[in-house]
Amino acid sequence: MSDLRISTRTEEVDFSVVFRFLSHESYWAKGISEARLRRAIANSICVSAFRGDAQVGFARVVTDRATFAYLCDVFVDERERGAGVGKALVAAAIAHPDLTALRRWLLATRGAHGLYAKFGFTQLLRPDVFMELFVDEPYRKFLFGESAEPVP
Secondary structure (H helix, E strand, C coil): CCCEEEECCHHHCCHHHHHHHHHHHCCCCCCCCHHHHHHHHHCCEEEEEEECCEEEEEEEEEECCCCEEEEEEEEECHHHCCCCHHHHHHHHHHHCCCCCCCCEEEECCCCCHHHHHCCCCCCCCCCCCCCCCCCCCHHHHHHCCCCCCCCC
């Protein structure tokens, strides 16, 4: 793993790699448009993992940089899984200088609970105070003309 390089410079994100994975392979952002993803990346703190010149992992943090952060869009190239790339991405996100004194971090995952637990993430401590508004498959609906795309 010594040749793994982590970057928080948004300009280094290989958009084509990130877009391909999120829009075609992920379960959470399948069908996301290029315009929507570009906007999301531009308005977030991004963490990228590179092996040589190839982007092999990505994570995005949505935050106000003062009190709250939402860790999302975390993925590792299938060939790199099990090599510590996911751990390096999460560690870099949590250690980002703009995010070290936040009150709350949130994330959602179907199956990577073990990874995030290593960094102190737990089930919601106060599920009675959290609520959500969840729109099921908003990108898929747009592809089939059922909703309007608000991104220019």
